[in-house]
Amino acid sequence: MTPSSCSPRQQPGFTRALLNWMENLAPYGVITLNKDFEIQTWNGWMEKHAGLLADEVTGKNLFTLYPSLIERRLSGLFSRALAGEVSFFSTALHGYLLPLPPASSDASFEFMQQTARIGPLIDGGAPVGIIILIEDVTQRERQAATLRQQHERDKILSWALGHLLKTDNPRRVTRDLFLKVAEYLEFDAYLLYLLESSDNKLRLHECGGVSPELRQEIECIPPQNSGWLGSWGQRGPVVGTDVLKSTDQLMESPRRLGFEAFISHPLMAGDDCFGAVCFATRLARPVLASEVELITTLSQYLAVALSRSKAHIELKEARDKLNEHAQELEKTVAERTRTLRESIAELETFSYTVAHDLRAPIRALSGYTEVLVEDYGAGFSPEARKIVGKLSKSAKRLDDLTRDLLAFSKVSREEIKLEEVSTDDVVAEVLRISDHREANISVRYPLGYVLANPTLLEQCLMNLVDNAVKFVKPGSRASVRIWSEIASSASFHSASDSAPFTRSHYALGHSSESATGNQKFVRIFVEDEGIGISPEAQRRIFGIFERGVITNEYDGTGIGLAIVTRAVERMGGSCGVESTPGVGSRFWIELKKP
Amino acid sequence: MEITSEQRDTLTELINIGYARAAGALSDLTGHRISLAVPEVNAYKIDQIAPLLQNVIAGEVASVNQIFGGPISGNAILLLDKAAALLLNRLLTDRPDAGALDDAGREVITEVGNIVLNACLGVFGNLLQVQVSFTVPSLQIDEVQQVIESVTVRDHELRYALMIHTRFHLRTSDVSGYLVIILGVTSLERLLQELQKWEDRELN
Numbered sequence: 001m002t003p004s005s006c007s008p009r010q011q012p013g014f015t016r017a018l019l020n021w022m023e024n025l026a027p028y029g030v031i032t033l034n035k036d037f038e039i040q041t042w043n044g045w046m047e048k049h050a051g052l053l054a055d056e057v058t059g060k061n062l063f064t065l066y067p068s069l070i071e072r073r074l075s076g077l078f079s080r081a082l083a084g085e086v087s088f089f090s091t092a093l094h095g096y097l098l099p100l101p102p103a104s105s106d107a108s109f110e111f112m113q114q115t116a117r118i119g120p121l122i123d124g125g126a127p128v129g130i131i132i133l134i135e136d137v138t139q140r141e142r143q144a145a146t147l148r149q150q151h152e153r154d155k156i157l158s159w160a161l162g163h164l165l166k167t168d169n170p171r172r173v174t175r176d177l178f179l180k181v182a183e184y185l186e187f188d189a190y191l192l193y194l195l196e197s198s199d200n201k202l203r204l205h206e207c208g209g210v211s212p213e214l215r216q217e218i219e220c221i222p223p224q225n226s227g228w229l230g231s232w233g234q235r236g237p238v239v240g241t242d243v244l245k246s247t248d249q250l251m252e253s254p255r256r257l258g259f260e261a262f263i264s265h266p267l268m269a270g271d272d273c274f275g276a277v278c279f280a281t282r283l284a285r286p287v288l289a290s291e292v293e294l295i296t297t298l299s300q301y302l303a304v305a306l307s308r309s310k311a312h313i314e315l316k317e318a319r320d321k322l323n324e325h326a327q328e329l330e331k332t333v334a335e336r337t338r339t340l341r342e343s344i345a346e347l348e349t350f351s352y353t354v355a356h357d358l359r360a361p362i363r364a365l366s367g368y369t370e371v372l373v374e375d376y377g378a379g380f381s382p383e384a385r386k387i388v389g390k391l392s393k394s395a396k397r398l399d400d401l402t403r404d405l406l407a408f409s410k411v412s413r414e415e416i417k418l419e420e421v422s423t424d425d426v427v428a429e430v431l432r433i434s435d436h437r438e439a440n441i442s443v444r445y446p447l448g449y450v451l452a453n454p455t456l457l458e459q460c461l462m463n464l465v466d467n468a469v470k471f472v473k474p475g476s477r478a479s480v481r482i483w484s485e486i487a488s489s490a491s492f493h494s495a496s497d498s499a500p501f502t503r504s505h506y507a508l509g510h511s512s513e514s515a516t517g518n519q520k521f522v523r524i525f526v527e528d529e530g531i532g533i534s535p536e537a538q539r540r541i542f543g544i545f546e547r548g549v550i551t552n553e554y555d556g557t558g559i560g561l562a563i564v565t566r567a568v569e570r571m572g573g574s575c576g577v578e579s580t581p582g583v584g585s586r587f588w589i590e591l592k593k594p
Numbered sequence: 595m596e597i598t599s600e601q602r603d604t605l606t607e608l609i610n611i612g613y614a615r616a617a618g619a620l621s622d623l624t625g626h627r628i629s630l631a632v633p634e635v636n637a638y639k640i641d642q643i644a645p646l647l648q649n650v651i652a653g654e655v656a657s658v659n660q661i662f663g664g665p666i667s668g669n670a671i672l673l674l675d676k677a678a679a680l681l682l683n684r685l686l687t688d689r690p691d692a693g694a695l696d697d698a699g700r701e702v703i704t705e706v707g708n709i710v711l712n713a714c715l716g717v718f719g720n721l722l723q724v725q726v727s728f729t730v731p732s733l734q735i736d737e738v739q740q741v742i743e744s745v746t747v748r749d750h751e752l753r754y755a756l757m758i759h760t761r762f763h764l765r766t767s768d769v770s771g772y773l774v775i776i777l778g779v780t781s782l783e784r785l786l787q788e789l790q791k792w793e794d795r796e797l798n
Contacts, residue, residue, distance in 0.1 A: 073622065085716060086660070086728045088708040090701035092687045093623060115701055117730055125725070137697070144696055148689070 029098075029134030032121065037062050037078060040129060049100050049112065049136070066098055077118045081130045086119035091137050102138050108145065113138040153294050156184055160298055164305035168312060174206050174302070178277075181298065182208060185291055187281045189259065193221065193229060194275035194306075202226050202275060209280075214257055221253075228253050229276035231266035237296055238264040239287050260284040263292055265299035269307035277302070352409035358402045366395040404559040407459065411566045416453040418571060420594040423447035423524060426454060427482060430461045439469045439478035447484040450522045450591040456567040457591075460575075461526070463560040464587050468528035471585075476529075484524045487590065520593040521573065525586055532581035542575070564589065597637045597786065604789050606635045608721065609714060609758055609773075616713035620706065624686050624764075630710075631761040633773070637782075640746060643755045643774060647738045651675045651772070656695065657741045658707025661729045662715050666722075666785050668777035669745050670715055672707040672760075673738070678769045679703050685765055695735070704733045710760070710773065722788040751778040 022030050023043045029050075030043040038061055042054040052065075062078070063070050074097070077087045089097055095109075097116040102109055115135045120127035159180065163173045171194075178190045189209030193202040202221040210218075223232055227250050230238040240246070240262045243254050254262050262280035266273055277299055369392045377385060424447050431441060450457070465480065472478040533541060542565045568575045568589050579585035597605070613630040620628040638646065647655075656679040659671040674682065676695075683699040684691060686706070691699065708731040719726035734741055758773040777785065 080712075083716075084719070084725065084727055085712050086708075086730050087712070088701075088705045088731050090698070090705040092683075092689070092698040092702045093705060119730065120727075122727065140697055144698055147696075152690070 028136070029132070031062075031132040031134070033062055033078070033130040033132070035082060035127075035129060037130070039065070046134075049103070050098070051101070068099055069097075078130055081118050081120050082127050084120050084122075084127055086117065089114075089116040089118065091115050091141060097132075097134055103136060104138075108142050109138060112136055113141045149290070152184060153290070156180055157294070157297055157301070160301050164301055167305075168309060170302060170305035170309055171205065173305075177298075177302075178206055178208060178279075181294070182279060185279060185294070187262075187279045189257070189280045189282070191218070191278040191280075192275065193226075193231075193277070195231075195273055202229065202231065205275070210257060218253065218257065225253070226276065229264045229266065229278060231273050231276045235266045235268055235273065237292055237299075238262075239292055240264075241287055242284060244284075254278075254280065258282050261287055263287060263295045265295050267299050267303035267306060269303040272303075272307060274303055274306040274310075348409055348412050351405060352413060355402045355405040355409060358398075359406070362395065362398045362402055366392075366399055369395050401559070404563070408559050408563050408566065411456060411459070411563055411570065416456060416570055418451050418453055420449050421452045421454050421457055423450055423457070423484060423522070426457050427461060430458060430465055434462060434465060434469075436465070436469045436478070439480055441465070441469075441478075441480045441482070444481070444483035447482070447524060448486070448522050449594055450524075451594045452571045452573075452591050453567075456571060460564045460567050460589055461524070463564050464526040464589070467560060467587070468526050468530065468585075471528070471530040473529075473531055479529045481527045482525065484522055486593065487521045487523050521590045522593045523588050523590040525588045527584065527586040529584040532583050532585055533577065533579040534581050538577055538579060541577075601786055601789060602635055602637070604793050605756065606633060608717060608789070608792070609633050609635055611721070612714035612717035613710075613760075615717065616710045619709045619713060620762075623705075623709065626686070626764050628762060628764040631763060634759040636757050638755050638757060640742075640753055640755050640776065643757065643776075644739050644742045646757065647673065647742070647772065647774075651738055653737075654735055655738050655741060656700075656703050656733065656735050658704050658711065658731050658733050659741075659745060660708070660711045660715070660731045662726050663728075664719070664726045665724045666718065666726065666777070666781045666788070668775060668781050670711045671741070671745060671774045671776070672710050672771055673741070673774065674703065674769070674771040676735075678771060681767060682706065682762065682769045685767055685769075700733050700735075704731055707731055707733070714773065714775075718785075721792055722785075724788060745776060751780075753777075753779050754782045 023041070026043055026045055029046045030041070031046060032040040034040055038059055039057050042052070042057050047053050057065060063075060069075055072094075074094075077089065080087065091113045096111045096114045098114070100112045100114070102112045113136070115137050117133045119131055121129040121131050160173075160177050163177065164170050167173050174192055178192060182188070182190045187209075190206070191204060191210070192206035194205045195201075196203050200223055202223065204215065204219050207215055221229070226232045228238055228240070230236055238250075240251055240254055240259065243251050243259050243261065246255070257280070259280040260282055261284065262278055264276060264278040266276045268274075277295070279295060369388065373388055373392060377388070380388065424445055427443055427447060431443075465482075468480040469478045542561050564575055568591070571591055573589060573591040575587070575589040577585055577587045610632060613633060617628055617630045651673065652675065654676050655673045656676065657671050657673045659669060661667075661669050679695055680691060680693070680699075683689075683695060683702050686702055687698075695703070711731065712728065715726050715728060718724065734744065736744075754777050756775040756777070758775070760771045760773050762769040762771065
């Protein structure tokens with residue numbers, strides 16, 4: 001075999017180079033054994049990680065060096081290799097092949113975690129020895145373990161969040177949650193304190209892993225003693241380790257409970273503190289940052305859930321109170337309305353009675369004054385005649401007043417039935433009865449039909465026409481116009497074009513704004529060119545005994561419009577006026593269209 | 595080339611022996627009682643295998659494969675669907691997983707596959723009195739089609755496949771997988787010859 005016809009592998013130099021690499025540079029352990037399991041080669045990696053030099057181990061039996069291989073029943077792997085089998089050895093099922101120390105000072109594993117391959121060395125078609133390859137997977141396994149822990153943690157937090165969000169009473173969920181968390185953290189005790197709003201003390205709500213006697217001691221904690229729970233002073237997580245050895249005053253309670261290590265956290269939502277939680281163990285052990293983080297997140301979730309629950313309860317209470325108040329109010333209103341109605345009824349009865357009872361004496365007064373004038377007037381001196389004249393006028397005035405008051409009372413008290421009434425007919429009748437010869441009254445027929453009481457309607461129109469005729473400018477002739485229009489909705493605007501009136505008007509009773517879409521109304525106008533009414537007076541004149549004029553120039557009791565108002569109200573309508581002093585007035589009544 | 599039903603029966607018997615050994619080794623290894631059910635053995639042409647497997651295994655498979663050589667040579671593959679691989683891993687290591695096979699999990703499957711393949715191929719070697727050598731097992735997670743292709747692309751001589759439906763039973767759970775032994779014509783012929791010889795020896 002010439003060098004040139006050898007494959008590179010077969011050249012001795014190459015082979016040596018390959019072996020050298022395996023000895024010194026391979027990033028894994030390479031061990032070879034002979035058929036008696038005696039170590040033939042032991043590479044650099046093995047020297048470094050096993051702490052044994054090749055010289056020390058060469059020729060030694062592997063099982064003598066590492067007797068645990070036999071105890072763990074792994075010797076079969078090597079014997080099977082001699083029969084030609086290749087074996088794969090996983091860390092997940094075994095942990096390690098050889099008990100080598102972990103590479104870094106890491107307490108996670110006792111020995112270096114390894115994956116290995118064990119197979120035969122074949123020469124001339126037959127096994128001449130065994131080759132073992134060892135790979136260090138500690139780092140990988142540690143990371144996988146961390147990932148697994150994180151996964152577990154996330155699962156717990158997800159579970160917590162899900163359950164806390166679903167329930168309207170978080171306190172029902174806490175027990176299961178805390179058991180889960182305690183188990184995961186390998187803590188043997190947990191405490192949940194909730195803040196009582198009545199006395200601001202922390203009351204123990206959930207408790208696990210604490211004897212009943214000790215539980216009684218910590219059942220109720222005043223806020224100033226809750227420093228170890230993180231809910232006093234600076235609010236945040238409190239971590240205690242080696243608590244039993246500590247002399248810190250803060251740690252007194254946990255010490256008394258026998259806790260060696262604990263994590264506490266207040267339950268804070270914004271500025272509100274709802275209580276605190278504490279997870280603890282009686283075994284001395286360090287507390288990891290990741291564990292504190294878990295408790296912190298959990299506390300936040302719980303606090304938010306409690307805050308939500310509180311808000312719900314408060315909302316419900318507020319609603320209940322509101323309902324109560326509303327009901328009370330309704331009762332009061334009903335009561336008052338009843339009382340008011342009774343009073344009004346009484347007043348009306350009274351006024352009717354008075355007016356009624358006054359009539360007879362007033363009639364007597366009028367009568368006798370007349371007799372006095374007729375029978376004895378001729379013999380009176382001019383002064384006496386004047387006095388008697390005044391008496392007569394006053395008596396008449398009294399009569400008018402009582403008559404109008406009576407009419408007003410009647411309008412208020414009597415039962416009225418509404419029917420379809422022809423406005424044309426009523427207006428014609430009014431004009432016929434009143435006989436205002438001096439006035440120029442024009443009516444624009446037809447006026448239409450309205451839903452009304454004929455008598456009341458007659459009274460209203462009579463009063464309006466009387467007023468229009470009465471309140472003329474001195475020395476001029478009354479000019480009155482009567483017409484009607486149909487209104488169907490809010491913001492009724494007069495279609496009349498001759499309207500030099502002010503905008504101010506005052507509508508009483510059923511305003512057309514509140515008319516329903518379907519109900520139409522008929523507005524009957526009575527317009528004059530009289531003295532007009534000032535805006536301030538416009539408001540008042542519909543009241544009883546109010547007059548738009550201050551002087552005695554014009555006759556009148558001041559009840560006329562009050563009667564119109566009351567009558568119109570009772571017929572389900574409204575009335576109003578538009579007026580400009582010195583120009584004229586336009587009164588209107590609005591009644592339902594049948 | 596077809597195998598007769600008698601040949602199939604003998605083959606089944608042989609595989610059974612191998613499986614018994616594998617079950618023993620697995621039980622020893624994991625400390626759990628594991629049994630492998632009586633396998634169903636069938637022979638197919640290589641191009642029939644992928645479609646057949648795709649019918650019974652959905653999606654990706656975890657496959658552990660070892661090349662064996664000697665008078666009978668070929669490729670032996672243990673196939674598990676993803677769910678089966680995860681379940682097997684979970685049952686053997688008692689560790690919760692995040693729904694996927696991590697490095698450690700893959701190694702577990704490799705070792706299990708290695709044990710089963712070694713047991714079967716080893717049994718071929720022992721009982722048929724032929725010397726069989728193996729390579730280190732390798733794990734591949736891929737679609738069935740891809741796995742078969744990657745195994746056969748190297749050697750065009752590989753024509754036939756023995757498909758053995760395998761069921762692992764451990765801790766009240768069942769995990770199903772498939773052992774596929776791919777051989778060339780010569781190897782299959784040789785195998786059948788040796789099989790006959792073995793049967794003759796047994797009967798005598």
